[in-house]
Amino acid sequence: MINRSRRGFFTRQRRSPQQRLPWLKNENTFTDHCLRCNACVDACQTKVIVKGDGGFPVVDFHHGEGECSFCYQCANVCPEPLFELQSQSPWMQVASINSSCIALNNVECRSCGDQCETQAISFSLQVAKVAQPEISQVDCSGCGACISSCPVAAIEMITP
Ligand code: SF4
Ligand code: SF4
Ligand code: SF4
Structure with missing residues (x-):
């Protein structure tokens, strides 16, 4: 104890815990094509996806259950081709x-x-x-x- x-x-010391979503192909594709529609925020099983700078979704491990369960729901609901296949490393x-x-x-x-x-x-x-x-x-x-x-x-x- x-x-x-x-x-x-x-x-x-609380550093910024925000970071990219799992399975994202790359940052440039993401910022060019993400619609900031919030579908991944709503779908996240553990509620670690939040709106970050400019309204783009980011993972914040101080939110929700504090961990990614690798459920792939963020990728499943995304209307844009921003994510790798689930068989790839997240x-x-x-x-x-x-x-x-x-x-x-x-x-x-x-x-x-x-x-x-x-x-x-x-x-x-x-x-x-x-x-x-x-x-x-x-x-x-x-x-x-x-x-x-x-x-x-x-x-x-x-x-x-
Ligand atoms: S894989 Fe699931 S738990 Fe992890 S960030 Fe995406 S929706 Fe959330
Ligand atoms: S696998 Fe273990 S060490 Fe790695 S991020 Fe998860 S809890 Fe932390
Ligand atoms: S579901 Fe896709 S397009 Fe919508 S905010 Fe999330 S990453 Fe961007």
């Missing part, structure tokens, strides 16, 4: 833990690991330290479930 009295010493992104992680600063925390269905987050025991988290890029699906669970917003999506 997190030591809440010590958690207060850490600054909560995206290249993986989660990454930065230096503001409280466990890396020696305060016990396993919140992210508790959320990860693919068990991509492991904790290694080290001398004179609390268990240290690490994300396997091979096992991470980029679902985003770990992002809103972090008390200090230390998890970001990266494209390796």
Whole structure:
């Protein structure tokens, strides 16, 4: 469990969690042809798609259930040919833990690991330290479930 009295010493940094939808072919095609019709926003099973800048839909892992379930409904309802086939990889992104992680600063925390269905987050025991988290890029699906669970917003999506 997190030591809440010590958690207060850490600054909560909320970076922009918005990012592209899964299976999008490319950004240029998207901005040229997206109708901003909101069909994908309404269809999203976990309600992580929101209106972003300029009314274009983006994924925000702080919304709804906080993770993409890879249901493909956003692509199914889109009236434009903006999405890859479902058999393709939804995206290249993986989660990454930065230096503001409280466990890396020696305060016990396993919140992210508790959320990860693919068990991509492991904790290694080290001398004179609390268990240290690490994300396997091979096992991470980029679902985003770990992002809103972090008390200090230390998890970001990266494209390796
Ligand atoms: S695949 Fe499903 S859960 Fe994921 S963003 Fe699209 S509609 Fe939402
Ligand atoms: S359903 Fe397609 S066209 Fe409509 S807002 Fe979503 S991505 Fe754009
Ligand atoms: S993005 Fe999803 S699969 Fe990747 S580490 Fe976070 S919870 Fe696990």
